[in-house]
Amino acid sequence: MSNDEKRPPENNEKQFSRRDFLKTTGVATGGILAGSLLGGVVTHFGDANQEPHGEGGTTETPESTKGNLTDARVFFSRNSDFDTLAAAAERIFPEDDLGPGAISLGVPYFIDKQCHSWWGFNGKNYTDGPHDFEKTPKFGIQEKLNRGEIFKLGLNKINEIANDEFDGNFWEIDTKDQDEILKKFEANDESAKMNGVRADVFFQLLRDTTIWGVYADPAYGGNRNMEGWKMMGYPGPRMGWEGIIEESDFHEEEPQGLRTYQGGKM
């Protein structure tokens, strides 16, 4: 691809996927492009995720054939929702010198898959009405909306605020402005008010699910290459730790995931 139109980075946070650069080749944007370093991102992130964004996308051949074929959206239908999700998750767990962030770890695809599961459809919740979403979180989840619907509503609202107040799509504006928007949700600010779910309840869902995606077993699509575990020093499941339970030194071991633990037969 051509990097000719890439603007110089404003900071060193690797915030965007390679796809974002592809987008900017086809779509004029009014916002400031928060910088990104292309290297590393390609290494870590979705080579399978090269579809063009919106109308007038690039006609370049994506590198999708190289990537993980399970990295594709199966829940979110709008690119803008997914791009907002990825950028927001990256602010919650950003890439830095300690290691990869949410995007590199595959968290957006993790969340997409979760939304497409019984969990996203609230399949094991009590769902009878009447509902009163203003009573969440005091009484736990009370929304009529299910988790997947809450994600779509909330992500839409995030991007709406980005466009209204910061003149750009959420994934394109400066990280400081992104944080400012997310803080409005976290604080249940009036400007983030939605019909059907409290802003802070949505934010907590986004925050917690992002952290799940960082640290849950790679079987779920996040925690790519167990990089989340490696950063923490968590070794993953084993038959047992009888041999080291009394040791006073911290015992480090290369992590293993569920697939290895189960024998990875097929």
Place this chain on the structure above:
Amino acid sequence: MAKKLDKVDVVVVGMGWAGGIVAAEMAKAGKKTVGLEKGEHIKREDYIGVKDELRFDNQFQIMQELKKDTVTSRNELDETALPIRTRKKMQIGANLGGASVHWAGATYRYWPYEFEIRSKTIERYGEDKIPEDMNLQDWGITYEEMEPYYEKWEYTAGISGEQDPNAPKRNKPWPNPPLKESPSLKLFKDACKELGHKPFQVAAGNMSQNYENPDGEKLNACMYCSFCTRHGCDFSAKSDPLATVIPTALKHDNFELRTRANVRRVLYDKDTKKATGVLYVDENTGEEYEQPAEVVVLAAFAFTNNRLLMLSEIGEQYDPETRKGIIGRNFNGQYNNAFAGVKGFFDNKKFNLYAGAGAMGAAITDFAADNFDHTDLDFIGGGAIELRQYGFAAISSSNNIKEGTPSWGADYKKESLNYAYRALQIWYTNNTMSYWHNYTDLDPTYKDEYGDPLLRVTYKFGSGTKEIMEFGVEKCREIMEKMGADYIKEDSIPEEFDHEFSGGHYSGGVVMGDDPETSAVNNYLQMWDVDNLFVVGGSAFPQFGGHHPTPTIGALSYRASEGIEKYLKDKKQLVKAKTKTTNA
């Protein structure tokens, strides 16, 4: 129309510890017994190869699905209760073995003081010590009477422990030696000793060695894999009904287990004042069955025991306005009113906290029960202070951040990664009391899948609730300081009950005692009103003791089993009721 089945001696509703024990004892005694379990027929194999934090700790795979049945909750009598909709807020054991499959294994007996808490409080401090809003009651049984049942359960379960220096001397030693001692436990014990407390290793329902119980069931030594609490054990190394009493019962031809059998009613004959059996639905087919029995045993979780009596119109519903009625009265439990403490952050120590076992821990009971003087304290009773090394997977290890640190972003990432294995929690397992305004009844609005009303919980804090927690946090802080933490984060004392039913320690509503005016069942857990109906489990606790409930549920289940056998022989009320004198 329900299909009527052949009559049996005993039908047991719910196959957790309580129902499993009754089933095994009836099977061994040669009684024709049917065990009905709402959930699946799960086995140890269901837990092999699934050591998965997200699935079990965050999405609660083995907890009851709430789609069909939950409870509603409120604080105030004039408030509208709302249904608890997600398993994050409502964790009830499901399937064969019940909540005992996912329990951690912490094993304490309740104290002599706790069984006679009203009498002994008055004896030492005078009646004025008891606040007006508190329904403080004796259990109708003493520790000395409970001792053989505790011992029987502990040997069935193969508990690994050592003598608590403060506790009454044991008649027989624990069946297995204590679990191994990790550095975090040692640090806690050393600090406690320096402060003059008497630390010991928490007795555990996790095997410290291979073990064969008196029924011939074999359990294996725990591997400290950490996938224990909220998980089922893949190795039969945790004391649970799947490894013990259920296989024992199944060895006998006179016992029959039916899973996915959802009991909707106890069938009750008002003229003879006898239960005649139960009505249940086969959840695979939707067909209804009537199972007649000489004795009906409700041994489900406290919620279900309460609700089935209400739906079946057995006993008088408690009414907080008149303070009359028994069923639903003295509902209690450990919610956000217990387990407060401190988290200590250590800059120069790193612990292997990803390893552990459910009940691996160290504790002191110097501030439990009435082991310390309450003259100048504005609460009654106490609890243990514990440090537990459950073993923590990655998601739960990502929460170690200091006060004021944001829960997301670069600062969060840096601090949580740094302290993932450098933070230790200790807490106070304080007792919780029953108050006149806390009770259960049937919800006026929300229904289950069959159109039956859900159980409604009305619960708020009463006198002493916050005071005992503040006391516990202060004591935990002293210990954590002595442990050398560089930074200590105190748990905040909650303003009010937050409708979170996690942890599984909810009890009462069908409480035991010696007086039918303040208790629903006698000390064999036989109903005062219905001689052939036994209501077994945590529902019998008049208030919640200062420790985890399971051993007391196990002991009471052996006591009840003895009572059921007595009843089958004599067919009468087993205990002479006392008139109301002590509970003014």
